[in-house]
Amino acid sequence: MHAAKGVAQYAAEARSLGQPDDEAARFLLFSVFTTLTNVNFNPSRFGALIQQAVAHRDRARARYEAAARAAGAEPRELAGPAAWQPADDPDALARQAAEVRVDAGLALVGPDVVGLRSLHLYALKGICAYAHHAHVLGKESAEVFAGVESALAHLAGEPADAADLVERAVGLGRLNLAVIELLDAANTGAYGAQQPTAVRTTPVAGKAILVSGHDLHDLEQLLEQTVGQGVNVYTHGEMLPAHAYPLLKAYPHLVGNYGGAWQDQQREFAAFPGPILMTSNCIVEPHVSYRRRIFTTGPVGWPGVRHLAEGDFGPVVQAARALPGFPADPDAEPEPERLLTVGFGADAVLAVADRVTAAVRSGAIRHFFLVGGCDGPTPGRDYYTEFAVGAPEDTVVLTLGCAKYRFNGHEFGEIGGIPRLLDLGQCNDTHSAIRIAAALAEAFECEVNDLPLTLVLSWTEQKAVAVLLALLALGIRTIHLGPTLPGFLTPNLVDALVQRFDLRLIGDPAADLAAALEPAAQ
Incomplete structure (x- = not known):
């Protein structure tokens, strides 16, 4: 987060001078998303993101300095996260992180100001997550990019005025209203308006893949790559509403929902007879019983779990073919079909x-x-x-x-x-x-x-x-x-x-x- 603030400081200045760096803004959405609860636990991924942040920050700085000189002004040297240089050694990097932890400055500004800063920080994480979901479906806005950059840059200055922080928190609420409206347009624009749909929650015999998380775009790509493959796809957790979107439920091999909320995934994933694809949040530590058949994509990560590039779901399909799936037993008493309406x-x-x-x-x-x-x-x-x-x-x-x-x-x-x-x-x-x-x-x-x-x-x-x-x-x-x-x-x-x-x-x-x-x- 410290590195992200540094990117935002220079990106906000460049944008204010008419030279926005939208590539840096998109990086902020994705990288901040990785820091949410139950998203990414892979230290090496964060190390790589920090190095990427430095590159984005330096490019945004160059854009700002060029824009300032073109306007006849001398560029300012920004301090704090904008001037920070990450250590190369992981242990040294961890020591640097301890100096900028979320309660840094507690003795100086007191718990109320630290709490308000945290309110801003965590709200921004949610805003970035929603905005990234919209971005992958082709919806983004300069207003959102500017709002995220401005808010992160403000936090980089370690604000200490409690009354101002309260008002700015309401401003973040207004920013999130713009973001969730954008996301709603992205979802319905890509897949159609939701329709009341009865979703099967009992398994269907055959090879199976389970998709959890929130990202509808990942689900769409997996469904497209499994057309005609003889593999059924099930949703889990927050993916259940996917069945209500006309363009997604048109895939006949999107056969139902398996399991419940994220906190039950260790038990449910262990019992699922196929591979699991984890998109966005919320992942918890994969149990050894399924660790070799769970895959992550996008912002998600866990040490030792195979991470797939965007849209590259061939390994998931291969795993589904190799695993047993749900058996067909003609002698067994058929399980009554259970439905949830979404x-x-x-x-x-x-x-x-x-x-x-x-x-x-x-x-x-x-x-x-x-x-x-x-x-x-x-x-x-x-x-x-x-x-x-x-x-x-x-x-x-x-x-x-x-x-x-x-x-x-x-x-x-x-x-x-x-x-x-x-x-x-x-x-x-x-x-x-x-x-x-x-x-x-x-x-x-x-x-x-x-x-x-x-x-x-x-x-x-x-x-x-x-x-x-x-x-x-x-x-x-x-x-x-x-x-x-x-x-x-x-x-x-x-x-x-x-x-x-x-x-x-x-x-x-x-x-x-x-x-x-x-x-x-x-």
Whole structure:
């Protein structure tokens, strides 16, 4: 991250003088993405990225200096990360890293400022991840490049004004709104608008490949390379919503979804009878039982695991042919087919908006709950199961992100033909949720905060921080967050956020449900 800040310092200066270095900006998106939770654990990959960062920084510096001289000004010599030179020896590099750790300067500026810097840093990681997903599908913008460069360059200066950092955090939320809108356009532009789709979750006999992570472009390339190969492809984790996109579900060998959320992958991958392709986040340490048949691509990495160049999935196909796949046993009792319905993105929901608003006006739908976000293995996450399953039968549960695996196997039923559980997609599909809320607010001629809508979000990693800031930038209040608040939020910062945005920490699910429904009942 220190190296990335150095790239951003000179790239921001060059851009301000009309000489943007978009190659450096794209590098920032990818390299920062690699630092997210459960993405890349390979030290040699980071060593290579640091050297690449130096090359990008030096090129951006040259562009800046040339632009400054062309404008009749003497170029400035930038300090901090912009002047840093990485050590060649890995041990020396590690010692350098210790000097610029996330809590550097704690004794000087105090825990509140360090916490706010961390809030910026982690939000930027999420923003870069979303922007990289859009970039690989051909969508990028100068506004996003400039925003990322500016924010990283600001952090390079070790800001210490707490009030300014709070305002800039809201600005990062606005930047993420632009990014997730770009990503939504990238996904739907490449694969069509999501359609409600029943996804098989029981295996099909035959050779098999499992794809996990978030990257739809990687899945598309794998599907194209396995056409006519006699190999079935299954999604896992956050890839489940891929089945809702028309151009992806048109591949007949995309046969279903296997398993659940990322934290269960060691058990599920061990039982899967074929190779696993890990795209983007979230990888955990591969167990020895499947380490030789898991592959990474893009920003993902693990020491000793084979990493594939972009789009080069031949080794995965070869492994699938060599491994047994799911057996066909004519004497066995067929396993009952189980289905999960996905695909309730904004276009699908807004197509029946008149029915939804009519159901609200008639009292058939009393309240909406958006229960989503990142899941994890830590205690307290059963809250989301109890909350969603406990929601009264005259309420609708919307969900996105992998937290849905806590309860998407439950039978919620319908209200007048409208499913009570609406799966909006990945955390990458947050813009769909925002579009739906905005459309409902317009239909009822009110603000989003006045809707019968409660947001209950599960926090784990940096994409969730970026989403939270986007919601706060929209002025959305009374967001319930848990199961614990991010560790970098000090008590003072929690008090400030609660006071300004009315953030709530989740409590007892039954009590929280009752409190959410009380205003609607009055």
